[in-house]
Amino acid sequence: xxxxxxxxxxxxxxxxxxxxxxxxxxxxxxxxxxxxxxxxxxxxxxxxxxxxxxxxxxxxxxxxxxxxxxxxxxxxxxxxxxxxxxxxxxxxxxxxxxxxxxxxxxxxxxxxxxxxxxxxxxxxxxxxxxxxxxxxxxxxxxxxxxxxxxxxxxxxxxxxxxxxxxxxxxxxxxxxxx
Amino acid sequence: xxxxxxxxxxxxxxxxxxxxxxxxxxxxxxxxxxxxxxxxxxxxxxxxxxxxxxxxxxxxxxxxxxxxxxxxxxxxxxxxxxxxxxxxxxxxxxxxxxxxxxxxxxxxxxxxxxxxxxxxxxxxxxxxxxxxxxxxxxxxxxxxxxxxxxxxxxxxxxxxxxxxxxxxxxxxxxxxxx
Amino acid sequence: xxxxxxxxxxxxxxxxxxxxxxxxxxxxxxxxxxxxxxxxxxxxxxxxxxxxxxxxxxxxxxxxxxxxxxxxxxxxxxxxxxxxxxxxxxxxxxxxxxxxxxxxxxxxxxxxxxxxxxxxxxxxxxxxxxxxxxxxxxxxxxxxxxxxxxxxxxxxxxxxxxxxxxxxxxxxxxxxxx
Amino acid sequence: xxxxxxxxxxxxxxxxxxxxxxxxxxxxxxxxxxxxxxxxxxxxxxxxxxxxxxxxxxxxxxxxxxxxxxxxxxxxxxxxxxxxxxxxxxxxxxxxxxxxxxxxxxxxxxxxxxxxxxxxxxxxxxxxxxxxxxxxxxxxxxxxxxxxxxxxxxxxxxxxxxxxxxxxxxxxxxxxxx
Numbered sequence: 001x002x003x004x005x006x007x008x009x010x011x012x013x014x015x016x017x018x019x020x021x022x023x024x025x026x027x028x029x030x031x032x033x034x035x036x037x038x039x040x041x042x043x044x045x046x047x048x049x050x051x052x053x054x055x056x057x058x059x060x061x062x063x064x065x066x067x068x069x070x071x072x073x074x075x076x077x078x079x080x081x082x083x084x085x086x087x088x089x090x091x092x093x094x095x096x097x098x099x100x101x102x103x104x105x106x107x108x109x110x111x112x113x114x115x116x117x118x119x120x121x122x123x124x125x126x127x128x129x130x131x132x133x134x135x136x137x138x139x140x141x142x143x144x145x146x147x148x149x150x151x152x153x154x155x156x157x158x159x160x161x162x163x164x165x166x167x168x169x170x171x172x173x174x175x176x177x178x
Numbered sequence: 179x180x181x182x183x184x185x186x187x188x189x190x191x192x193x194x195x196x197x198x199x200x201x202x203x204x205x206x207x208x209x210x211x212x213x214x215x216x217x218x219x220x221x222x223x224x225x226x227x228x229x230x231x232x233x234x235x236x237x238x239x240x241x242x243x244x245x246x247x248x249x250x251x252x253x254x255x256x257x258x259x260x261x262x263x264x265x266x267x268x269x270x271x272x273x274x275x276x277x278x279x280x281x282x283x284x285x286x287x288x289x290x291x292x293x294x295x296x297x298x299x300x301x302x303x304x305x306x307x308x309x310x311x312x313x314x315x316x317x318x319x320x321x322x323x324x325x326x327x328x329x330x331x332x333x334x335x336x337x338x339x340x341x342x343x344x345x346x347x348x349x350x351x352x353x354x355x356x
Numbered sequence: 357x358x359x360x361x362x363x364x365x366x367x368x369x370x371x372x373x374x375x376x377x378x379x380x381x382x383x384x385x386x387x388x389x390x391x392x393x394x395x396x397x398x399x400x401x402x403x404x405x406x407x408x409x410x411x412x413x414x415x416x417x418x419x420x421x422x423x424x425x426x427x428x429x430x431x432x433x434x435x436x437x438x439x440x441x442x443x444x445x446x447x448x449x450x451x452x453x454x455x456x457x458x459x460x461x462x463x464x465x466x467x468x469x470x471x472x473x474x475x476x477x478x479x480x481x482x483x484x485x486x487x488x489x490x491x492x493x494x495x496x497x498x499x500x501x502x503x504x505x506x507x508x509x510x511x512x513x514x515x516x517x518x519x520x521x522x523x524x525x526x527x528x529x530x531x532x533x534x
Numbered sequence: 535x536x537x538x539x540x541x542x543x544x545x546x547x548x549x550x551x552x553x554x555x556x557x558x559x560x561x562x563x564x565x566x567x568x569x570x571x572x573x574x575x576x577x578x579x580x581x582x583x584x585x586x587x588x589x590x591x592x593x594x595x596x597x598x599x600x601x602x603x604x605x606x607x608x609x610x611x612x613x614x615x616x617x618x619x620x621x622x623x624x625x626x627x628x629x630x631x632x633x634x635x636x637x638x639x640x641x642x643x644x645x646x647x648x649x650x651x652x653x654x655x656x657x658x659x660x661x662x663x664x665x666x667x668x669x670x671x672x673x674x675x676x677x678x679x680x681x682x683x684x685x686x687x688x689x690x691x692x693x694x695x696x697x698x699x700x701x702x703x704x705x706x707x708x709x710x711x712x
Contacts, residue, residue: 023573024682027610028566029602032206039195039203039242040310043290046240062580064573064610068207076205076242112577130684132574132691148202150308157310210384217373217381217420218488221468224418246385254383254420326380328486335488388562395557395598396666399646402596424563432561432598504558506664513666 008163009124010105011054013082013092014045014152016073017063018111019128022148025064033069036148042077044153051160053107055079056095058088060114089117107159111135111147124162126155186341187302188283189232191260191270192223192330194251195241196289197306200326203242211247214326220255222331229338231285233257234273236266238292267295285337289313289325302340304333364519365480366461367410369438369448370401370508372429373419374467375484378504381420389425392504398433400509407516409463411435412451414444416470445473463515467491467503480518482511542697543658544639545588547616547626548579548686550607551597552645553662556682559598567603570682576611578687585694587641589613590629592622594648623651641693645669645681658696660689 017023020041026034045055057079059070074081084091088110096106108115108122111131119125119138126141128151136142141158143151195201198219204212223233235257237248252259262269266288274284286293286300289309297303297316304319306329314320319336321329373379376397382390401411413435415426430437440447444466452462464471464478467487475481475494482497484507492498497514499507551557554575560568579589591613593604608615618625622644630640642649642656645665653659653672660675662685670676675692679685 017573022683024570025573026204026560026568026570027603027606028568029600029606031566031568032209034204034206034209034212034568036202036204037242038201039240040201040290042242043240062573062577064571064576066207069205072205072207112574132684132687149200150310153310204382210387212382212384212387212390214380214382215420216379217418218379218468220420221418244385247383250383250385327378328488331488382560388565390560390562390565390568392558392560393598395551395559395596396646398598399596422563425561428561428563505556506666509666 008105008166009053009107009159011056011096011099011101012048012107012109012156012159013056013058013118013122014079014109014155015111015115016057016059016070016081017065018131018147019109020057020073020077020148020152022130022146023111024148033064033066035065035069035073037073037077038149038153040150041148041152044150044156045077045079047153048156048159049078051163053156053159054099057081058084058092058110060084060088061086062114086114087117088114089121092118107155109152109155110139124159126151126158186283186344187231187285187337189234189274189277189279190226190285190287190334190337191234191236191296191300192257192287192333193289193293194235194237194248194259195243196309196325197287198235198251198255198326198330200308200324201289202326211242211244213243213247213251215251215255216327216331218328219326219330222328222334223255223257225331226334226337227256229341231334231337232277235259236262236270236288238262238266239264240292264292265295266292267299270296285333287330287333288317302337304329304336364461364522365409365463365515367412367452367455367457368404368463368465368512368515369412369414369451369474369478370435370465370511371467371471372413372415372426372437373421374487374503375465376413376429376433376504376508378486378502379467380504389420389422391421391425391429393429393433394505396506397504397508400506400512401433401435403509404512404515405434407519409512409515410455413437414440414448414466416440416444417442418470442470443473444470445477448474463511465508465511466495480515482507482514542639542700543587543641543693545590545630545633545635546582546641546643546690546693547590547592547629547652547656548613548643548689549645549649550591550593550604550615551599552665552681553643554591554607554611554682554686556664556680557645558682567598567600569599569603569607571607571611572683572687574684575682575686578684578690579611579613581687582690582693583612585697587690587693588633591615592618592626592644594618594622595620596648620648621651622648623655626652641689643686643689644673658693660685660692 103121104123106122107124116138127139128147130146143154145151281299282301284300285302294316305317306325308324323329459477460479462478463480472494483495484503486502501507637655638657640656641658650672661673662681664680677685
C-alpha cells in the first residue's frame with residue numbers, strides 16, 4: 001500500500017553467513033556441520049514480512065555452508081534463498097527483474113568485499129558491527145549488533161522506521177498540496 | 179511464610195529463548211537442534227525454588243524451539259513450562275488463575291515486544307542486557323548480564339533481595355506498631 | 357623440590373563448570389549434551405603439571421554435567437576428578453587428607469556461593485571475571501578472563517609466578533642468614 | 535612475480551587452535567568433537583591464495599584436536615597442514631627447506647609460548663587479540679580480532695597491505711635509479 005510512492009522498501013536481501021549467522025560453522029570429523037541462528041533475528045524477519053517486506057536470504061559459493069544446511073535455515077527462517085556466485089550483483093539483478101523491483105526498493109544486508117556493489121546500489125543497506133571495514137564503508141547503516149546476535153532484526157526495525165518516516169513526509173506533502 | 183504481606187513474589191515467569199538461552203539455536207542439515215543453557219542460571223532457579231518462589235519457563239509459538247527440546251530444557255532446569263501464543267499475557271493469566279496468584283506476586287523476565295504487557299503488569303520484571311529497546315523500556319530492572327550467561331540468576335538474586343527488603347520493612351512496621 | 361618451604365602450592369582444585377567451561381551446556385531433544393573446553397586452559401594445566409602442581413577438577417551435584425561427560429573432560433584435560441556435594445569443603449578435605457596436604461598448599465578456582473569457604477581457606481584462590489559477586493568477594497585473585505576462555509590458564513600462570521616469588525624470597529633469606 | 539625482491543611474503547603459517555578457531559573444542563560423552571571456523575577467515579585465506587601467498591595450517595601435539603578433525607578443517611579451508619611437536623620451529627624449518635623459502639618470506643600467526651621463536655623469526659608475525667601476553671610480546675602485529683572471529687583474515691589483509699607498500703617502495707627506487 002506504499003508502492004505508489006516508488007521509494008519504499010519492498011524486499012530485503014540478507015546474507016546468511018555473517019549476517020543471519022555469526023559466520024562460524026561448527027564441524028566434526030565426520031558428522032554434519034552446524035550453524036546457529038537467533039530467535040531475535042527470525043522475529044525481525046517475521047516483523048518485516050507482516051509489513052509486506054519480502055526477505056530473501058543470500059548465500060554465496062565461497063560460504064562454508066552446504067546446500068542442505070542452507071535450505072534448512074531458509075525453511076526455519078521462512079524465507080526464499082538466492083544462491084549467488086562471485087558477483088552477487090549479477091545474480092540478484094535477475095531476482096529483481098523477475099520480481100519487477102528496482103534497487104531503490106531494496107534493502108541489502110551484507111558483510112564483505114563482494115557485497116560492496118550491492119551495498120552501494122540498494123535504497124537502504126547495512127552491515128553488522130563486526131563486518132570488515134571495506135563493507136562497512138559502503139553501507140548506509142552500521143548495526144550496533146554483531147552478526148548472528150540481532151543485527152538482522154536491528155536492520156529490520158531500521159527499515160520499518162525509515163518507511164514510517166517516508167510515509168509521514170508524504171502525508172505532509174499530500175496535506176499541504178490540497 | 180511471607181504470603182500474608184500480599185506483596186511478595188511467589189512465582190517467576192521466565193522466557194526460555196533469549197533469557198534462559200542467548201536466543202541462538204544450532205542447526206544442522208538433518209540432525210537435531212541444539213541450544214545452550216548455563217549452570218549459573220539453573221543454580222539461580224534452584225535458589226529461587228528453595229526460597230519458595232516457583233519458576234515457570236515460558237516459550238512462545240514464534241520461538242525456534244521445538245516441543246521436544248523445550249521439554250528437555252524444562253526437565254533439566256527443574257521447572258514447569260507454559261506454552262504461549264502471540265499474546266503471552268492471555269495465556270499466563272490462566273496460569274495465574276489456576277495457581278490463585280495475582281500479578282503483583284509475579285516476577286516476569288522477558289526479552290521482546292510481545293512481553294511488554296507482562297513486563298508492565300508484573301510486580302517485578304527484568305530483561306537481559308541484550309534485549310531490544312522496546313522490552314528494556316517496559317522492564318523495571320535491566321540485567322547487567324546477557325541472555326544465556328547469568329541474566330536469569332542475576333534477576334533471581336534481585337528478587338530475593340527485594341523480598342528480604344520488603345520483609346525487613348514489614349518487620350520494622352510490626353515492631354513500631356506494638 | 358620446593359616442599360621444604362611448606363608454603364608453596366602443590367595442588368590446584370578447579371571447578372569444571374564455569375571455570376574450565378563457560379558454564380554452558382549444549383542440549384538437544386534426545387542427543388548427548390556437549391560442553392566446550394579451551395586449548396589455552398588445557399595448556400595451562402599441563403604447565404602446572406610439568407612444574408609438579410597436581411590439578412584436580414571439581415564437579416558438583418548441582419552442575420548440569422552428567423558423569424560420562426565429566427569423565428571425558430577429565431581424561432582430555434589429563435586430570436583426576438573430585439565429585440562434591442552441596443558442601444565442597446567437606447569432600448575436598450578428604451582429598452587433602454588422602455594426599456597429606458594442607459589448605460595453604462592448595463590453589464582453588466571456583467565460581468559460586470558454594471565455593472566461598474574453599475576460596476577463603478586455600479593458600480591461593482581465584483574466580484573467572486564473570487563469577488557472581490559473592491564468589492569474587494571471597495577470592496584472593498580475580499582473573500581478567502572469563503570461564504572457558506583462558507581463566508584457568510591465567511590462574512595457572514599466577515600460581516607459578518607466586519611460587520617463583522616465594523622461592524626467590526626464601527633464597528634471599530637463606531643467603532643473608534649464612 | 536615479486537620474488538626477485540627477496541623480501542615479500544610467499545607463505546603464511548597459521549595455528550589452527552586459537553587462531554583459525556577460538557581454541558574451544560566442543561565435546562560430548564561419547565560423540566565426536568566439534569570446533570568452529572569462520573567464513574571471514576576462510577575468505578581471508580582465499581584472498582591470500584589468489585595473491586600467490588600459500589597458507590599452511592599448523593597443529594601441535596598439545597592441541598585438543600584429533601587427526602581426523604584437523605584434516606577436515608584443512609580440507610574445508612583449502613590448505614595444507616603441518617603437524618608440529620613441542621618445538622614448532624624445528625618442524626617448520628623442514629617445511630621451509632622443502633619449499634625453498636626463507637623465514638623473511640614467511641608470515642607466522644601463533645598464539646602461545648611455543649610459538650615465540652617462530653613469531654620472532656618470521657618476516658611478518660601476528661597474534662589474535664586474546665593471545666597470552668608471552669606470545670603478544672613476540673609478535674610484530676597484534677590483531678584487533680580474537681581467534682576464530684576474523685583474526686586470520688585481518689592478518690591476511692595486513693600481509694597484502696605490507697606487500698603492496700613494499701612493492702610501491704621498490705617501484706619508486708626503480709624509477710629514481712633510471
